[in-house]
C-alpha cells in the first residue's frame with residue numbers, strides 16, 4: 320500500500336498505481352526514463368481542444384502529476400510545459416498512446432449490484448463518480464461520442480448499480496451512482512455509500528477513480544469529504560472538473576471555474592502527499608475530452624505492464 324504519509328513531499332507517489340497486489344510505486348523526480356517516443360511528443364505538441372487552455376500560468380513542479388518512470392528534472396521549463404496536458408496538471412509519459420483518444424466502439428455490458436457481481440474478464444477500468452447533477456452522464460456521452468449511452472445508467476433500477484461500459488473491447492468505463500442526492504431516502508444514500516466504497520476497496524481491476532467536481536460553483540463539503548476518503552484509503556484518483564464553460568457574472572459574487580478549481584485543490588492539499596492529477600472539462604465544448612482519454616491511456620498502459 321502507499322507509504323505517502325512517511326515520505327517527504329519531494330517524493331512523488333503515484334496515483335497512477337493500481338490496486339493489483341504490490342501496486343505501490345514510488346517515483347521521484349530523479350528517476351531517469353527513456354526518452355518520450357516521438358509520437359507522444361508530437362501528440363502533446365499538437366493536441367488541441369476546442370477552447371483555449373484554462374490554466375495558462377506555468378504550474379509549480381510540486382503541483383504536477385508526474386507519472387512513474389518519468390523524469391522531469393532535466394527538462395527546461397518550456398519542454399516541460401509542452402508535455403503537460405492542456406487544462407490539467409498532468410505530465411505525459413512514455414505510456415501515453417498516441418491513439419489513446421480514439422473511441423472506436425463502446426457498449427453497455429452489465430449492471431451489477433455488488434462488487435463480486437462485476438465483470439470478471441480482468442481488463443482495466445476507470446470509475447466515474449460525483450454528486451448528482453455534476454454532469455457525469457454528459458461526460459460519459461462526450462467521452463464515447465454517443466448521445467444517449469449513459470441513459471442506460473439512468474434507467475429505473477440501474478441508477479443504484481455499478482454500470483460497466485466496454486470501450487474498444489479492451490477497457491471499461493464504469494458509471495457509479497451519484498451521491499448527495501438530497502431527495503433520496505437516508506437508507507438508500509447510506510446503502511449507495513457502502514456499496515460504492517466496497518467497490519473502490521475491493522475491485523482489483525480498478526485503475527483509477529475519476530471524481531467529478533462541478534467547477535462552476537465553490538467547493539462543497541460532500542465533495543471534499545469524498546476526496547478525503549479516497550485519499551485516506553489510498554485509492555488512486557483523478558479529479559475531473561466539469562462545466563468549465565460556465566462563467567458566472569463577477570458582480571453577482573460568482574467566481575470563474577479556474578478560481579473554483581484552485582480553491583478545491585487548496586482545500587484538499589492536506590489529504591494527499593502529492594498532488595492528484597486533475598483535468599478541466601466541459602461537455603458543452605468538449606474541453607478536456609482528449610486529455611482525459613490520453614490520461615486514461617497512460618494509466619492503462621502502465622497498469623497493463625506492471
Ligand code: GDP
Pocket residue numbers: 449450451452453454455456457458497561562563564565600601602603604
Ligand atoms: P449527472 O446527474 O451527473 O449525470 O448530470 P447530467 O449529465 O445529467 O447533467 C446535469 C445538468 O448539467 C444537465 O442540465 C446538463 O445539461 C448540465 N451539464 C452537464 N455537463 C455540462 C457542462 O459541461 N457544461 C454545462 N454548461 N452544463 C452541463
